[in-house]
Amino acid sequence: MAHKFPKDFIFGAATSAYQIEGAAFEDGRGQTMWDVIHRDQEGKPTQDVGDIACDHYHRYKDDIKLMKELGLQSYRFSISWVRIYPQGAGEINPLGVNFYQNLIDELIKNGIEPTATLWHGDLPLVYDEKGGWLNPEVIEHYLNYAKTCFDLFGDRVKIWYTHNEPWCAAFLNEHPLGDQLQIAHHLMIAHARVIKLYRNHLNGDGKIGIVLNLGKQYPKTFEKMDQFAARNVDGFVNRWFLDPVIKGEYPKDMMELYRKQGHHFIIESKDLDELKRYPMDFLGINMYSRGVQSYAPFNPPFYAQDYHMPEAIYTEMGWEVCPSSLYELLMDIKEKYHNIEVFITENGAAFKDEMIDNKIHDPLRADFIKKHLEAVQKAISHGVNVTRYYAWSLFDNFEWGLGYSKRFGIIHIDYETQKRTIKASGYCYQRIIQKRSL
Secondary structure, eight states: OOOBBTTOOOEEEEHHHHOOOOOTTTOOOOBBGGTTTTTTTSSSSSOOOOOOOTTHHHHHHHHHHHHHHHOEEEEEEEEOOHOOOOTSSSOOOHOOOOOOOOHHHHHTTTEEEEEEEEEOOOOOOHHHTTTGGSTHHHHHHHHHHHHHHHHHTTOOOOEEEEEEOOHHEEEEEEEEOHHHHHHHHHHHHHHHHHHHHHHHTTTOOSSEEEEEEEEEEEEEESHHHHHHHHHHHHHIIIIIIHHHIIIOOOOOOOOOHHHTTTTOOOOOHHHHHHHHHHHHEEEEEEEOOOOEEOOOOSTTTTTEEEEEOSSOOTTTSSSOOOHHHHHHHHHHHHHHTTTOOOOEEOOOOOOOHHHHHHEEEOOOHOOOOOOOOHHHHHHHHHOOEEHHHHHOOOOOOGGGGTTTTOOOSSEEEEEOOEEEEOOOHHHHHHHHHTTOOO
């Protein structure tokens, strides 16, 4: 007999603004870095861009009907900072505000809970040109933007996410490691200060947390040096963000590793105190894969090398499919991080879809979702406080630097016609939600 999920467990799906909305140059929206890269001097695209994407900006009502058909209880979307403040601050754009007001109201009308990410990788261009998150002045502008979102939408949105995947913002760039660590720290301080702001806000009666991309790290062998390598990568990928947002401190072993190698960043005396004083309500986890590490003595700073398991299944992204690692990751959170409430805020896979008789067949994606939900269910049975699961993604979408070449959606998008088709994986997820069991 299949075990049912707890009656208060929430099933949803997730997206982000730039990846699906389109309407990049409409209704007063400002610019982000994504609006200017991958273009020639005349502004014509030289590769895929998100100008139209899934055209969700114009099709949100029909998209919400599809969410309702799937049985989603909750929808995780992000708010585009430059739709609210085209110049990052200053004058509010009423047309941008209206879009999110209408989106939120339409979700509620259809019985779907709106949950909002404040920042999902689309910083206003005006701040990117001043150094981005490396510039501490951005923190104050972010707080102003967050307060405006709480003012405008906080009466109806009661689940908020401060940042999505700050690891990517900090480390997927050309800066030296010391500057990358400074970016990460500024993101942590911004996170803590937004929580303080929310706690004192008139509409601050909901929950607020952060979304981290986490993946359990394993040594290739039981040899001491492979374990050392795996520990270092775990510190870099996982603990560097988990420890400050939950414990209010950075991992001592990583601080020492960076110090020995001459990688420095500035921590003001009050910074860690702020992180301790303003804890979050939940941890959002984006989980796609795991890491297997072997010792690499000539590969600083972590002396590690990714090892690809020869018999494993890999997604189109080159990521190993390993659902058991989600269970083990969740058990780690329970044991090492006070069993904080956990949302799985993204989980999914890029696989090639096959169309037969006008139906989209994607058995590997359906199996991926089922197996990872089995891992969630097992973790719940062992006392992990995981209360939500959001599939990534609701739609095939603009996958950042990879454009439209990788499809993660449980709903297929024909980018020429914008036709939406629920995939087999979407119907599989629909059945799980209906039965509340696997």
